[in-house]
Amino acid sequence: xxxxxxxxxxxxxxxxxxxxxxxxxxHHVARAIAERHDAGDVHLIGFSxxxxxxxxxxxxxxxxxxxxxxxxLLVSLGCESFDRDGxxxxxxxxxxxxxxxxxxxxxxxxxxxxxxxxWVEGALADLATVPTVPVLPADLxxxxxxxxxxxxxxxxxxxxxxxxxxxxxxAGAAGIFExxxxxxxxxxxxxxxxxxxxxxxxxxxTVEKAAGYYTTLGHGSFAVGNADGGLTTQEEKSMGAYAKSxxxxxxxxxxxGDLPPEGGLYLLDIVPxxxxxxxxxxxxxxxEIVELIASGAQxxxxxxxxxxxxxxxxxxxxxxxxxxxxxxxxxxDMDIDAGRIMEGRADLDTVGVEIEALVxxxxxxxxxxxxxxxxxEFILTYKSFTPAGPACLPRRVA
Amino acid sequence: xxxxxxxxxxxxxxxAGTGLAAEIAQARHVLLLDPADNVLLALADLPAGLCIRDGxxxxxxxxxxxxxxxxxxxxxxxxxxxxxxxxxxxxxxxxIAAGALVHLHNLASDYLATPATERAR
Numbered sequence: 322x323x324x325x326x327x328x329x330x331x332x333x334x335x336x337x338x339x340x341x342x343x344x345x346x347x348h349h350v351a352r353a354i355a356e357r358h359d360a361g362d363v364h365l366i367g368f369s370x371x372x373x374x375x376x377x378x379x380x381x382x383x384x385x386x387x388x389x390x391x392x393x394l395l396v397s398l399g400c401e402s403f404d405r406d407g408x409x410x411x412x413x414x415x416x417x418x419x420x421x422x423x424x425x426x427x428x429x430x431x432x433x434x435x436x437x438x439x440w441v442e443g444a445l446a447d448l449a450t451v452p453t454v455p456v457l458p459a460d461l462x463x464x465x466x467x468x469x470x471x472x473x474x475x476x477x478x479x480x481x482x483x484x485x486x487x488x489x490x491x492a493g494a495a496g497i498f499e500x501x502x503x504x505x506x507x508x509x510x511x512x513x514x515x516x517x518x519x520x521x522x523x524x525x526x527t528v529e530k531a532a533g534y535y536t537t538l539g540h541g542s543f544a545v546g547n548a549d550g551g552l553t554t555q556e557e558k559s560m561g562a563y564a565k566s567x568x569x570x571x572x573x574x575x576x577x578g579d580l581p582p583e584g585g586l587y588l589l590d591i592v593p594x595x596x597x598x599x600x601x602x603x604x605x606x607x608x609e610i611v612e613l614i615a616s617g618a619q620x621x622x623x624x625x626x627x628x629x630x631x632x633x634x635x636x637x638x639x640x641x642x643x644x645x646x647x648x649x650x651x652x653x654d655m656d657i658d659a660g661r662i663m664e665g666r667a668d669l670d671t672v673g674v675e676i677e678a679l680v681x682x683x684x685x686x687x688x689x690x691x692x693x694x695x696x697x698e699f700i701l702t703y704k705s706f707t708p709a710g711p712a713c714l715p716r717r718v719a
Numbered sequence: 720x721x722x723x724x725x726x727x728x729x730x731x732x733x734x735a736g737t738g739l740a741a742e743i744a745q746a747r748h749v750l751l752l753d754p755a756d757n758v759l760l761a762l763a764d765l766p767a768g769l770c771i772r773d774g775x776x777x778x779x780x781x782x783x784x785x786x787x788x789x790x791x792x793x794x795x796x797x798x799x800x801x802x803x804x805x806x807x808x809x810x811x812x813x814x815i816a817a818g819a820l821v822h823l824h825n826l827a828s829d830y831l832a833t834p835a836t837e838r839a840r
Contacts, residue, residue: 471787472760472761472786472787472788472789473786473787475804476750476752476760505830505831506806506830532830532831535831536830536831540831541830541831543831548822548823550787551761551785551786551787551788551789551822552787553789553808553809553821553822553823553826553828554808554809554826554827554828554829554830555828555830555831556806556807556808556809556828556829556830557803557808557809560803560804560806560808561804626787644786644787646786663762
């Protein structure tokens with residue numbers, strides 16, 4: 322595996338240019354700049370809101386300074402509330418080439434698109450000359466999520482990802498699992514896996530927070546499609562989803578944008594703190610993927626039974642298909658056929674090893690199905706968090 | 720609500736671990752995830768009327784049970800817990816006969832409403 326060493330010591334497995342719109346009003350201009358180029362080299366991200374939000378600001382900082390990102394073009398309308406100069410300062414301080422175009426000052430749509438395209442051309446030429454360095458298993462941060470789950474997800478793909486997580490973490494990588502609302506009912510078991518009792522108590526509290534939050538909203542993360550796939554209740558979905566975490570001790574509890582301080586298994590708390598303010602925590606799977614990436618994930622392992630086809634901007638998404646019939650129906654979209662376990666044609670350990678090998682191949686430059694198909698979904702919405710307490714990362718404090 | 724949450728918190732959240740593949744390979748139509756479970760998981764689309772083996776017992780399916788769905792392996796009284804993965808996944812909203820599909824029409828979460836539930840009832 323080879324990649325790109327960044328000034329903060331992290332290594333990227335991709336070396337892309339980000340074009341980021343800072344309000345929906347700049348979205349079209351940013352898209353017109355990005356779509357001119359090879360989809361694999363230039364990715365489009367952005368925040369649509371006009372009103373300031375500390376979470377969105379921090380997420381954009383983390384995403385623009387993600388190790389897979391080599392250069393950043395910011396596109397502002399000019400009158401939105403986003404702190405564009407603050408973001409530009411953070412990206413410049415990270416050592417990356419960066420530019421800010423303000424549409425209202427750059428001559429409008431046509432002129433800004435032309436200037437943006439020219440800047441991206443130059444950035445791509447510069448990035449092509451950056452030397453690569455070896456990437457070791459311990460340099461990897463891998464996130465996992467399940468979406469479009471059905472009754473097979475918890476039997477095949479999720480526990481197979483758990484096996485892959487165990488192997489990756491044993492080799493020094495960091496693994497991040499998430500969605501405390503999908504871990505309702507598992508909090509006691511998770512607390513027992515925490516490296517300190519204080520971290521265990523934080524994990525129980527965060528699941529209780531999620532249960533309270535979703536109760537206020539009237540329902541959990543359970544979607545109608547989950548029921549069509551044979552799952553009936555939130556706690557049933559939780560039991561299957563939890564298997565993605567494998568069997569490693571839980572080393573810490575992160576909030577979106579917090580980086581794992583070292584290798585190990587981490588739980589990402591995606592449910593906002595305080596009163597229910599901005600609606601549903603994550604409106605679709607891609608919002609969770611974006612949070613995993615903001616917390617440093619260079620690769621995402623995505624378990625699906627019903628057949629999600631999404632990818633993501635910034636980090637490649639590996640699709641692990643739980644249901645053998647879905648795999649036969651959507652072969653171009655699925656990277657791993659974990660449904661073989663359902664039919665007795667493979668076991669969990671075999672598929673776990675296969676997933677680990679694919680993680681290494683993708684880190685070495687191999688394209689995932691969703692990358693090859695051009696998927697670069699991206700969602701960032703309003704949220705609010707309070708910083709994680711010292712008990713959440715015990716080893717860093719020690 | 721508080722009572723059921725406490726009960727779930729204390730339940731060990733288990734999932735199928737080592738040996739799952741062997742269990743799946745041996746079972747023809749259904750999978751028992753944990754000996755404590757009162758439901759079986761369909762490993763294929765199973766038609767109503769099909770007779771399936773559950774240990775030494777034979778169960779005739781009352782309903783069609785699609786792949787990934789659950790069927791009752793014993794009678795489940797209204798209000799009692801449905802157990803899968805060895806842990807409660809909700810409560811029966813009506814009496815469920817052995818061999819019946821267990822889903823939105825007869826099972827509800829002890830934590831959070833399922834969006835499709837009202838439509839299904």
